Amino acid sequence: MKPQVFFIRVAEGEDDGAVERKIGRLYSSAGFDPFVAKGETVAMKTHFGEKGNTTHIRANHVRQIIKKIKAAGGKPYLTETSVLYKSKRSNALDHILLAIEHGFGYDKMGAPIIMADGFLGNWEREIEINGEYYTSVSVAGDALAPDKLFIVSHATGHLASGLGAALKNLGMGLSSRKGKLNQHSQAAPAVKPTACTLCGKCIRWCPAEAVVERDGKAFILTEKCIGCGECIAVCAFDAVGFEWDQTSEVLQKKMVEHACAICREKKDRIAYVTFLTSMTRDCDCMTSKTKLIDDIGIVASFDPVAIDTATLDLTARFAGENLSRLSYPQYDPLVQVRHAEKLGMGSMAYELVEVE
Numbered sequence: 628m629k630p631q632v633f634f635i636r637v638a639e640g641e642d643d644g645a646v647e648r649k650i651g652r653l654y655s656s657a658g659f660d661p662f663v664a665k666g667e668t669v670a671m672k673t674h675f676g677e678k679g680n681t682t683h684i685r686a687n688h689v690r691q692i693i694k695k696i697k698a699a700g701g702k703p704y705l706t707e708t709s710v711l712y713k714s715k716r717s718n719a720l721d722h723i724l725l726a727i728e729h730g731f732g733y734d735k736m737g738a739p740i741i742m743a744d745g746f747l748g749n750w751e752r753e754i755e756i757n758g759e760y761y762t763s764v765s766v767a768g769d770a771l772a773p774d775k776l777f778i779v780s781h782a783t784g785h786l787a788s789g790l791g792a793a794l795k796n797l798g799m800g801l802s803s804r805k806g807k808l809n810q811h812s813q814a815a816p817a818v819k820p821t822a823c824t825l826c827g828k829c830i831r832w833c834p835a836e837a838v839v840e841r842d843g844k845a846f847i848l849t850e851k852c853i854g855c856g857e858c859i860a861v862c863a864f865d866a867v868g869f870e871w872d873q874t875s876e877v878l879q880k881k882m883v884e885h886a887c888a889i890c891r892e893k894k895d896r897i898a899y900v901t902f903l904t905s906m907t908r909d910c911d912c913m914t915s916k917t918k919l920i921d922d923i924g925i926v927a928s929f930d931p932v933a934i935d936t937a938t939l940d941l942t943a944r945f946a947g948e949n950l951s952r953l954s955y956p957q958y959d960p961l962v963q964v965r966h967a968e969k970l971g972m973g974s975m976a977y978e979l980v981e982v983e
């Protein structure tokens with residue numbers, strides 16, 4: 628039987644109260660009510676948005692899921708991990724303070740924030756996986772601690788993987804710092820000297836001190852580079868790039884192998900909700916505020932492969948091209964989806980069930 632993906636439409640500019648009620652209906656229609664049992668701990672992995680980002684999932688929308696978990700007698704909490712690059716999200720304290728600033732504090736959510744990878748992102752555990760790239764992967768130390776896990780994702784484009792949705796939120800988002808480094812390790816960018824003005828921003832920004840000045844231009848020391856991609860993001864002159872064709876594919880597959888390890892350990896204990904609203908070219912680690920597509924709706928499923936396939940299909944249906952093609956057309960986001968299917972994480976063939 629094909630996995631089901633439940634879909635509720637949200638119109639551009641729709642009243643927020645109406646959207647909140649729709650989240651509750653979607654939750655019940657997707658079969659999530661009996662998923663959480665009384666007394667169970669339930670982690671909700673989401674993304675609180677980088678400082679200055681205003682298009683991340685809204686706290687009041689996540690709160691609707693928390694309310695449903697509590698109604699079933701579950702004990703929900705929000706969880707996240709530290710990012711690799713210099714930012715307000717690179718350690719637990721600053722990350723939590725930023726989350727509170729973005730409305731995710733206990734007073735508003737009724738659920739605490741517990742970072743899954745410790746104070747500095749290095750609390751981790753190894754999970755064996757017989758993948759194409761790894762025999763074992765490093766995930767956040769408490770990624771497997773809760774009884775149940777909700778992966779609450781915001782669909783966006785992504786500068787390295789083409790699509791940022793459920794598989795990425797799980798694979799990259801719940802890996803430890805080492806796991807994130809491992810996923811990026813083959814992705815060393817290079818500076819195009821003709822475009823570089825030596826403004827110095829990438830040199831100041833690089834978390835690994837891998838960018839130096841050489842012959843009047845920025846130059847990346849590949850042996851020091853951790854492949855975080857920050858220099859690409861901060862350069863206003865489009866002077867930094869990856870070897871995209873190869874590295875995007877490798878990154879996507881590595882990301883999926885981290886996700887797969889968690890899926891196998893928590894078999895049948897993960898549910899997915901993805902918001903196809905406020906969709907931007909870049910993920911919520913960036914401050915991009917320009918929406919690429921009018922709001923479409925929200926999807927929910929127990930299958931990460933099906934929900935990401937549906938995300939691509941629905942954006943193509945409503946916007947003419949899928950989210951990845953509209954964001955970074957040079958990448959094929961189906962690499963991650965196909966790899967996940969090959970590893971047995973789910974199915975690209977799914978049944979879409981529209982919820983009123």
Ligand code: SF4
Nearest residue numbers: 823824826827829862
């Ligand atoms: S940010 Fe761009 S222009 Fe500025 S030094 Fe770095 S590569 Fe050159």
Ligand code: SF4
Nearest residue numbers: 833852853855856858
């Ligand atoms: S050179 Fe760029 S990709 Fe490499 S570590 Fe520095 S900021 Fe990250």
